[in-house]
Amino acid sequence: MKNLPVPRPFLKWAGGKTQLVPALLEHMPPRFNAYFEPFVGSGALFFCLRRQGRLSQAHLSDTNAELAGAYAALAADVEQVIAHLAGYPHSPEFFYALRAQDPWTLDPARRAARLIYLNKTGYNGLYRVNRRGQFNVPFGRYKNPPILDPENLRCVSQALQGVEISHAPFESVLEWARPGDWVYFDPPYAPLSATASFTAYQAHGFSAADQARLRDACLELTRRGVQLTLSNSDTPLIRELYTRPAFTLHPVLARRAINSNAARRGPVSELIINNAPAR
Numbered sequence: 001m002k003n004l005p006v007p008r009p010f011l012k013w014a015g016g017k018t019q020l021v022p023a024l025l026e027h028m029p030p031r032f033n034a035y036f037e038p039f040v041g042s043g044a045l046f047f048c049l050r051r052q053g054r055l056s057q058a059h060l061s062d063t064n065a066e067l068a069g070a071y072a073a074l075a076a077d078v079e080q081v082i083a084h085l086a087g088y089p090h091s092p093e094f095f096y097a098l099r100a101q102d103p104w105t106l107d108p109a110r111r112a113a114r115l116i117y118l119n120k121t122g123y124n125g126l127y128r129v130n131r132r133g134q135f136n137v138p139f140g141r142y143k144n145p146p147i148l149d150p151e152n153l154r155c156v157s158q159a160l161q162g163v164e165i166s167h168a169p170f171e172s173v174l175e176w177a178r179p180g181d182w183v184y185f186d187p188p189y190a191p192l193s194a195t196a197s198f199t200a201y202q203a204h205g206f207s208a209a210d211q212a213r214l215r216d217a218c219l220e221l222t223r224r225g226v227q228l229t230l231s232n233s234d235t236p237l238i239r240e241l242y243t244r245p246a247f248t249l250h251p252v253l254a255r256r257a258i259n260s261n262a263a264r265r266g267p268v269s270e271l272i273i274n275n276a277p278a279r
Contacts, residue, residue, distance in 0.1 A: 007050060007155040009042035010074070010116060011067075012125035015189055016042035020231060020270065023252045024184070027272050029227045032182035034059065038170040039186045040071065050159040059176060061166040066103055066115050067127075068167035071160060073112035078157035084113035085148040092139040095121055099135055120145045171217055179225030179277070187214055189233040192268065208237060215241040222246045222275040234269035248274045 009016060017024065024045055034057035037046055041062070049055045062068045073081055088094065099118060103111045119127055122137040130136050166172065170185065177183055188206035211232075221228055232238045234251055242249060253267040 006152045007047045007159040008152060009044050009047060010149070010153060010156050011042050011070075011119045011127075013042035013119075014126060015186065017044040017186060017231065018042070020252070020254045020272075021045055021048050023250075023254070023272055024229065024231065027229060027250055027274055029182050029229075032180060032227055033057065033178070034181045036173050036177055036181060036183040037061070037186070038168070038173045038183070039063075039188075040067070041186055043071075045184055045186075047156070047159060058162075059164040059166070059173075061168045061170075061172060063167070063169055064127075065167045066111065068165060069108055070112040070115050072165045073108040074153060074157045075160035075163065075165060077109050078153055080109035081112045081116070082148065082150050082153055084110055085116060088113070088117050088147060090121060090142075090145060090147060095139045099137075117147055120147045170214060174217060174220060177221060177224075177226045181226050183221060183226060183228040185214065185218070185228065185230040187211070187230075187232065189270075190235045190237050192233055192235060211237065211241060218242075218273075218275065219246060222277050225277045225279065227277050228275050230271075230273040232271050232273070234271045238271055242271075242273050246275055248276070250274070 009018065021044055025048070035046070035049065035055050036059045037043070038061050040046065040060040043060065046055075046058065046060060050058075060068075060071060088098070095118070098114055101114065103114055106114065115127075118135060118137070119125060121140050121142065123140045124137075125140070126137045128135070128137050170187070173183055187210075190208070190211055214230075218228055218230060230242075239249065250272040251269050252272055254270045255267050
């Protein structure tokens, strides 16, 4: 699997880290035990590390129950997910009928197929929910979207074998991580402005108070000797939270792939943050 271009992310996810992976690899610890990714999203860094054979133990989690369930379904029964996707036509009628379904009335494989289909055919590849947690992205403007990539889905399933997958809040990593482990945090980014936010895939967003809670978790992990890397937007809030002796801030330029305004998809400054864990 090391020499193949797969596995790679099976979803287009707001804030996905495909473009940032090379910089993340430059700032990863040289040695670590288990790997934890509490905001797994598209899993770009995880899949890259899997391709390179650099993971022995991994735990992926997310507060988005549908997303965590899709990972679990692909690990458990990828052929069923593929079979469902193979029968899904690309049409607005089918899109809106599938969108209207309550995902929690579906079995795990159908629920995962629904998520992948809506992600591949919805407008601009967004996953967005309203305050009731209902998916509300309209049909996209694609002529022939890649709804089904069976080779990659099978490789994704292979990469997920033996991986712990959880629907859990990020604080759960405080129960799981041990000294010498590595945690990568990729939270919903602090908005660059009052209207620029990538938190819509959660019904209640990710507030400044949540960012502060995450910083506190990072301080506790550092105290316990756990290595961590965090990515976030380069904003005054994030610099204020992490400018302290426990952390090193590395500004990098990254391209935002998902934005309703195409002019705002160019390079922007982001931060990669590392800690110096206690010994």
